[in-house]
Amino acid sequence: MTDALIRLEGITREYQMGAERVLALRGIDLEIGRNEYVAIMGPSGSGKSTMMNMLGCLDTPTAGNYWLNGHEVSRMTDDALARVRNREIGFVFQTFNLLPRASALANVELPLVYAGVSSKERRRRASAALTRVGLGDRMHHKPNELSGGQRQRVAIARALVNEPSILLADEPTGNLDSATSEEIMRVFGALHAQGQTVVIVTHEADIARHAHRVVVLRDGRVDTDQRTPPTVATAAA
Amino acid sequence: MPLYEAVVLALGSIRAQKLKSFFSLIGVLIGVTFLIAVVSIVQGMNVYMTDKFAGALIGVNTFQLRSRPNIVMGNTTEEQWRAWNRNPRITLEDAAYVEEHMQTPARFARVGFDRISVGWRGKLAKDISVNTTDAEFFTIKHWNIEEGRAFSQQEVNFGAQVVVLGHDLAAKLFEGRDPIGQTVTLGALPHRVIGVIAPQGTLFGISLDKFAVTTLGSPVRNLVNRPHVIDDFHIQAQNPDQMRAAMEEVTVLMRSRRGLRPGQPDNFHLESAEAALATWDKISKILFMALPGLVAISLVVGGIVIMNIMLMAVAERTREIGIRKALGAKRRDIMAQFVVESATLSVTGAVFGIGTGILLAFAVRAFTPLPAAVAPWSIAVGVGLGILVGMVAGVYPARQAARMDPVVALGHE
Known part of the structure; x- marks a missing residue:
């Protein structure tokens, strides 16, 4: 076994859709190392979403193995997976997925609640995370009092607060205008520069350009896997 | 969490x-x-x-020897009523016999009562419960004298025409004037007011203070009971245990006095708070x-x-x-x-x-x-x-x- 952060071996995911069996992933082999900045691309139906769920430990494969940070997670129970998601993965979603009734601070504290961190410590770490994404003065705002870009920053702060191994973003700019998208991509760039492993699932080439490696899926298989020179991303940013 | x-x-x-x-x-x-x-x-x-209810109507650790129940709760058959009505009345002689032979220490008060009119200077309070009794009755009832005094056993024996009024009755007749020393009529018989009893409040919304108490020897007794007959014989023991002992004793005494054989039902009634409760x-x-x-x-x-x-x-x-x-x-x-x-x-x-x-x-x-x-x-x-x-x-x-x-x-x- 290598010391790759993520190691997928022959990952297959089959769905039962009525009488039909759908193979969303057909034997994916992939390794992602520490501090990589990877974009996973592909047209709709390519298995991109399933891949995202798989990487995020929201779903388990029908066949194959998945090692995340040294743990074999493909056969774990629900609760064990919940623990892995809590410790190892920071999610950023297209639709932000903030709890509407909770303040920005409370939203960011949420992963810490499930990690069993004391309320004082939670407050400290959550405000630090919000400050880090430039929302130190918006901590007590509810999501509906924030702009789209600010909401996504809250989501990023929430993803980072538990110091996960991977920041996993699913179409993170899908609901944002282009200026705001650039702003969010700059945040990802900065985080990567600080050593964070970033995986972005997207269908937008513009967004994928920021990454240092682009994995394209087609029909549930890895079609291409290209490393791009870092300068491209930096130039775009 | x-x-x-x-x-x-x-x-x-x-x-x-x-x-x-x-x-x-x-x-x-x-x-x-x-x-x-x-x-x-x-x-x-x-x-x-x-x-x-128990305290005001019957008294603490007290029971009454009666010919039939006073307080009846729940359903009673016609037959039961007839049986009670056949019971001989309690007499002064019964009371004297019981008092003489009782071993358990107790207080006794003979009571005859009826609802009659009480008047003062043309004002008339109708349907007032007038009790004719012994001096101990005040102690047994735990009545506090608000004004004046209660009567003594000597006055009872003399048949003194003195009366102690309940608070509400005094208030109704005298409307704030001092009732002590005034003469009221019980029925038509003049009685001198010597005291007023402190208010006891209400029971189920009915005033407990519209009554008058006079001596057992008062001529009012002719309006209240036939000669020698009384309504209740109140017996107060010192504690609940002694009360139970006293009740057993009275039952035995009354049965033997009336010559009841074993198996024959009592032809008298002992009323206690316990039974009512x-x-x-x-x-x-x-x-x-x-x-x-x-x-x-x-x-x-x-x-x-x-x-x-x-x-x-x-x-x-x-x-x-x-x-x-x-x-x-x-x-x-x-x-x-x-x-x-x-x-x-x-x-x-x-x-x-x-x-x-x-x-x-x-x-x-x-x-x-x-x-x-x-x-x-x-x-x-x-x-x-x-x-x-x-x-x-x-x-x-x-x-x-x-x-x-x-x-x-x-x-x-």
Whole structure:
């Protein structure tokens, strides 16, 4: 076994859709190392979403193995997976997925609640995370009092607060205008520069350009896997 | 997640949907209201019956030798009434015999009474209970003299035409003037007022202070009883044990005096507070037996409503559940969240129910002669039932929530 952060071996995911069996992933082999900045691309139906769920430990494969940070997670129970998601993965979603009734601070504290961190410590770490994404003065705002870009920053702060191994973003700019998208991509760039492993699932080439490696899926298989020179991303940013 | 935070979270969702929460709470609210109100009223009645009813009407550690019962609660057959009516009346000689032969230390007072008119200077109070009795009666009844004095046994033996008035009667006849030394008529017979008894309040809304007490030797007795006959012979022992002993003794004495053979029923009646209270005891026991059933029905209905509300909440918040799971919530975290929410909802209903129950009890006390005393244990039971109903009702919806697939839940719109 290598010391790759993520190691997928022959990952297959089959769905039962009525009488039909759908193979969303057909034997994916992939390794992602520490501090990589990877974009996973592909047209709709390519298995991109399933891949995202798989990487995020929201779903388990029908066949194959998945090692995340040294743990074999493909056969774990629900609760064990919940623990892995809590410790190892920071999610950023297209639709932000903030709890509407909770303040920005409370939203960011949420992963810490499930990690069993004391309320004082939670407050400290959550405000630090919000400050880090430039929302130190918006901590007590509810999501509906924030702009789209600010909401996504809250989501990023929430993803980072538990110091996960991977920041996993699913179409993170899908609901944002282009200026705001650039702003969010700059945040990802900065985080990567600080050593964070970033995986972005997207269908937008513009967004994928920021990454240092682009994995394209087609029909549930890895079609291409290209490393791009870092300068491209930096130039775009 | 710590309990305290789960409760705060739950209160947040209750506040966010006030109207819906209120309706969902009504079942539990009604159930607990019922519990508190009924227990309060029954408890209040208990205190009332033991303290006031028994104390005022009969007296502490006291029983009466009578020809037939005075206070009859519950149903009595026609036949029983006829039997009582055949009983020979109690006589002065019976009383003397009992008093002479009793071993248990006791106080005695012979009483004859009837409802007659009491007048003063043209004013007439009709239908007043006039008691003719011994001096000990004041002690047995625990009457406080407000003004003037009680009469002595010597005055009783003399047949002095003196009278002690109940507070309300004195107030009615004299309207604030000093009654002491005035002459009132009992029937048409003049009696000098020597004292007024301090007010005793009301029983079931009826004044206990409209009465007059005169000596057993007073000529009024001719209006009240046939010669030698009395209505009650009051016997007061020093404590409940001695009272029971005294009652047995009186039974034996009276049976032998009247020549009753074993197996023949008593042809006299011993009336005690205990006997009168026994009937009340039966009523309150029936109420307490019916109570759990009535409360249970409301709580089951309340529980079903809460379960429905929680199922709706789970469905509405599918996405929230997905988010929480993605962020690391385990099954039991989600489970706990919804069970606590359900319990909090239910306890909120219970707390409001306790409030309305207490209000209802106070309302009963304020607007009816019935008393009401809120029992602390019923509040504890109310809260406990609230928690229980909420938790039981919350388990199924919470399990639905906990079992959700995070991928499906996150994709939910």
